[in-house]
Amino acid sequence: MLKIDNLHASVENKAILKGLDLAVGAGEVHAIMGPNGSGKSTLGHVLAGRPGYTVTAGSAQLLGQDLLTLDTEERAHLGLFLAYQYPVEIPGVSNMEFLKASVDAVREHRNEPALDSVSFMKQAREACKAVNLDQAFLKRGVNEGFSGGEKKRNELMQMMLLAPKLCIMDETDSGLDIDALQVVADGINAMRSPDRSFILVTHYQRLLNFIKPDRVHVLSGGRIVKSGDHSLALELEERGYAWLEDVA
């Protein structure tokens, strides 16, 4: 699914990723944990092609295609989805209009027929229900005036409608109360499938009680410094990150 080799990236001339290697197989769930400033969010933004994030060395392939030479929208068409830690508010553009434009664009590139408005509305309403958002949110401006939790659930709703291949969840659990966390985790679990992979970027092992990862990685100083199974997350919860700096 995803293969990253020796990835180096900088933001405003400051090196953040310094030789990151990661391989995620189809259907797998990987958790990336690590201290603040270790480059966890940067990884997602670099893969999505955010302006200002420059790859200085290394490669990243999604489904065998070189991700780094594609435009941002082409990466989405290929099946990449980044759920933002801080989703952007877009007043004046309705959630519905935004979702339809996204779904149409992605389906078009998969050579799937465009959904008519009625079928689309039906799917959008179902997705709303699945993430426990009132349907009124479809008519509001994208994320406009949404609470933190509503924004996260709106990201999840987009992910459900776009049915991506690789989902990167950037601290989707932060700022969620326990009920909202359950809703988000249920949504993610429901989407797990043999041909869809997940990268969960998180600070806390709490999320991993709800979504059991296949692999857990620790990102520190711009590199993966330790990998293991779910028990690594529990160990980190207990011991913190400091002991790993010696490893790094």
Add this chain to the structure above:
Amino acid sequence: MNDFMQQALAAASRSAPPWLEPLQARGREAWSNTSMPTRKTEAWKYTSLQALQKTFSAAPTQAAGSPLGDVPLPKLSGPTLVFTDGHYRADLSTTELPAGLRLVRFADATRDQAERIAAALGSAILPGRHVFAPLNDATLTDGVFMDVAANTRIETPVHIAWLTTGQNESISVTQRLLVSLGENSGATLVESFANTATGGTAFTNGLTELLIGRGAQLNHYRLHLEQGDVVHIGGVHARQEADSTLNGFHLALGSALKRIDLVVNHQGAGAHCSLDGLYLPRGTETVDYHTCIEHAVPHCTSRERFRGIIADEASAVFNGRIHIHPQAQKTRAELSNKNLLTSNKAEINTKPELEIYADDVQCAHGATVAQLDPLTLHYLRTRGVPRDEAEVMLSYGFINELVEAVEQAELQAFLKPLLARRFARDSRLTRHIL
């Protein structure tokens, strides 16, 4: 007087009804004593009248019988009066009127009507406040008086379309509308300004006066759809009595030059006005809105929301003046002006101008100038939306709030595609907006 000023008078047709002659004479005299504004005149600092330095001849004395071609005009269900080059076109108008509404052309006015019109014309315009008003008076031969009887609510919109047709020469056209709403009445008025697709240069001087009686409500839409070389200099002057409401919506697509002055006088306590406005110049076009709310009495409110998208090498001016007089306690005034520049060569000059002489008031104002936000654009693209479509969605989204606020449904249905296509001719790029 400079050439333009003399020639504008010489171009005036003399075929006015006799009762308009005193107004014309006063206008001629006042125009002779007018100094043409220059870039040194504060209210014209950012707008050059260079576009008037060409020869404009009088509009033809007969209406052209030509069909209108593809002039983009809203199709509304109420009465419609169409003027081409200043001439009334019975063949294009529909004049079935609901009870309580009269639409009187100046040229057709009975003696009683003429007396009322003559007495009211100019009464909403504060002295010296509209530089081109004397020229409008001096050259006035026909216009419309819209009269709504007291205690009557007119449900269907009244549409007045002011058009200029394709001419080989440059013509000068005077347009005048006088509106009177009796006590506790209500009406919706749409004014459209457009030119036929075949072009031609025109200088149009359109002046609208709104006299809104006690407790009355007017919804006024003024759509400037002229394109190409048209120069429009005009204004709306409103006088609001106690507890009256004026809801104004203003749109200016660009042409060579548009300068529009909107002046609202609150004359009675409890009056409210809201003015929404959109201006969308592109190419080398210029649009200039000057608004002024005169809060002369207590307990009045005003809210202005103007948004502009300025493309290419176009320029725009927004000057929003709020004048709160000493006795106007408990005034609440809000003014917001937001601008989006879609090119490095686009220009906006925005200025809120607050003069507050009362102490117990709430007054809020803000102006912003921005470009499309790269991170917002990126966010849309991470969801697969192509860049060009994302740009169109964000541009339209910038003005969408004001379009959605248009209450007249037929008009909103007309405006949405018109405005969305302003940002993209390719229907693929507007399909998710419309």
